[in-house]
Amino acid sequence: MIRKTIIKELKEIFRDGRFKFSALLVIVLISVAIVIGSSQYKSTSKQYDISQNSEREVWDNQGEKNPHSAAHFGTYVFKPKNALALLDQGVDKFEGISIFLEAHSRNEAQYSAAGDQTELSRFGELSPEFILLFVIPLLIIIIGYNSFTKEKEGGTDVLLKSQGISNLKLTIAKLIAVYSPVFIICTALFLTAGIILSSLANYGSFSWSKLLSLYTTYLLYYLVFTQIVLLISALAKRSGIALVSALSFWILSCFIAPKVAANIAEVKYPYPTKQEFTNNLEDAKKGGLSGHNPWSKEAKDLEDKLLKEHNVNHISELPFNFSGYIMQKGEEHEAEVYFKAYSKLKEQFSNQTNTYKTMAFISPFLPTRFLSMGIAGTDYESHMSFAEAAEDYRIQTQKFLNDNNMNNSKYGERGYKADADFWKTLPKFSYASSSLDAILQLQKTNIVALMLWTLISALLLFISTKKI
């Protein structure tokens, strides 16, 4: 009986012009989005390799130079593009793509794609994630809104019951029927994406297990939507009301909830403005040691301490050059100041994240959104982890340069220059995105929220259809 009901439902769905039109639209849109996305991904990855190498070449070929001049000359690191960004770009567009690493300052990543686009790009793009997160749920509504109401309106519910089908079986059949077209579209889509990504020449960051997790996330998300649409259809008396209610749910969870959450998070846990942040940093730096100011009280204290430790009377008698030493100590102090400032910012962000997590219980969109960009490696945490890796590398580079100055130059020597080959001995910057396990660990709350949505919506659906 279940099989027959499914066949009947599917026939009706495939016969419907609205379904044909919307499904075709979804397939066309997503194909275009994937084709555009993969060609962009290819060129971005290629450019990333070129830029990384070119920058390293510039660094390696500085010639004879004072190490601290090289520290100010600095170097750039570039953020690699994750393969799964093809399916979900997350916040990538709003984050910078390269970080300038120099002495004394921790710089923010520069050049976000959003900064180079018009305000219209804020409306959304025809990207795969737009289709996956917004349009496919709409397709589910179009397929399923009248699943139960049409039986009531056409009087066929009585006929169905006279055939001896139980409500449970009827509901399961309808659920399978409404879900299967979406399941097929989603499967085909992920399979295509997997084939395209694994065939790209440079797919170092692509992993099938991540793709599979992303696929499971979306399957669950669509299951939640299907169950809710059917629940609404079972409760509503007329198709019109069912449709309008299902759409209200869609708009509330996909459009309104994220924005409201963002505004509440911002008001409750505000970010500092750029100027505020910079001013605080400057103030914090002022009160401490600076490699460029050996006349300050902090410098004098350090000098005294060092003289005592080495049991000498003047810094010229130290076994190393004091100017290199103080430069390194100053750098360490500054790195500490930045670390504190960014930890505070990170704390504020984690407070904001908790607000989003709380709101996840009124919208299945939110946990899916975070889980999806988390797995794709395009969330804020991924960006942060890149920025932190870059900062570690900066600190390491400064020590590398200051140590050279300290151990090779003499006290009072002004024109010291390191060898032309010295720069090549600096280890290269490397950054790898987090493993799937680490990501899933970080996303625990979102996974639980999505599971709860699936279970509760299923439960409500089966309870409410008990008495139709």
Next chain:
Amino acid sequence: MFSYNFTYELKLLIRNRWLPILSLLLLISFAFATYNGNYRTQKRIKQIASIEAKVLESDANMLKLLDSVEKGMEVKTSSRRIPNTPMAVGYQHPRAVTMHPNGMSAIAIGQSDIFSDAIMPVTIDDDFGIDFTEMTSSVQLLFGSFDLTFVIIYLLPLLIIAFSYNILSAEKERGALRLLASQPVSIYKWIFQKMVLRFFWLSIITIIALILSFVISGISIFQTQFIWLIGLTLVYSLFWFSLSFLINLTGSSSAKSAAYLIGLWVFFVLLVPSAISQIAHNIYPTPSRNKMVNTIRTLKVDVSKKQDKVLDHYLRDHPELVTEKGNENYSFWHKYMASMDMVEQEINPLFSLYDEQLKGQQAYVNKWIWLSPSLVINKEMNRISGNSTTDYQNFKTQALAFSKHWRNHLIFMLYSQQPFTTKDYDTLPKFTYKPLELNGIGKHLAIEFICCILIGISGVYLFKKRLQQGVAILNN
């Protein structure tokens, strides 16, 4: 008949609680959105005020130091921090370059969460060294803000659809249409009257909700732009009412009408804007920023290798700066500024490519804006708020020009070997932002209005044609 219809409709709307629900929903959304917009505006005003205070403080400090130096007193500051040289002033005492939010800034967050409207360029900043980005959580940028633009463009049409999708079909499904058919009134006139009444009530509620939201957030409603805001909102509502009128006249069932209207909403609000944005971006792609970084780096290395010749080149281009004392008086700063100038000259064509591409995208968007009224309203609301891409581009252009002016002013002093004195303080350049002019809104409103009328007329035409073809509205 109109008065009967009016009374009946009003009773109906009050009895089924539509009017109170609609009023409450609109008021809550408008008030929350205005609050959010105003929150952002206040944050920006605070930031600008703090920067201006910082400049005042630093100036007072500078004048005090200068005064002491000029009176021959000893000052306890490291020599490079004493503001008696133009470069020390240019580097340590920058001016505040700010764009004050206008009185209507709260209606659209626009690009104000991406770009900063307060910077302090110093003499060693070149065009690509000045960072115009604001510090906002990227998740917030991704989700966007619940501001008035969002409520009016996204939510208001949905409320209108829910408020009017089943005017004809509900009567039909309830069986009341048959009673009505016995009355001497044509169906489209009757629907038209119902629509006009609903539009009338929605307009009243919208105006009251907007006024209340502004008053609650403490924003003045006595500004010309507020009238424009109301005008835009009403014409946009009228557009959705006229679409709904058209769909109602097709005589479809409630569910079908709702599906058609939502389809139109998805088309106008989601698909058209994102498609146009995507196409604009594909036609005018942004060149790779990574590549730009590489080019600048290589160029800087080249220039530093030619360091000795750089100054000669520079002085050849700027003979007015050559001093009589000869080359030996040229310091580190002379060479630094000269090489900066050289790098900038070489890199400017590449750098301006980004602005040109962005302008290209904007021009493309403006060309196709008429495909969706949501785009027109979005553009106009952003313009009124002063937070559009164009506004920020305008600020950026003026800020960069000022930065150059600031640098040149001090470089001239550097080359003429003048010390900086208290007298020179008054001649320091100051920045005043000139906002873009706001014109053409009336024209755009008129065009939108004509579109609404055309939709209405085509609805009536189609309906009459169907009647002539003998399609029974009552039965299907």
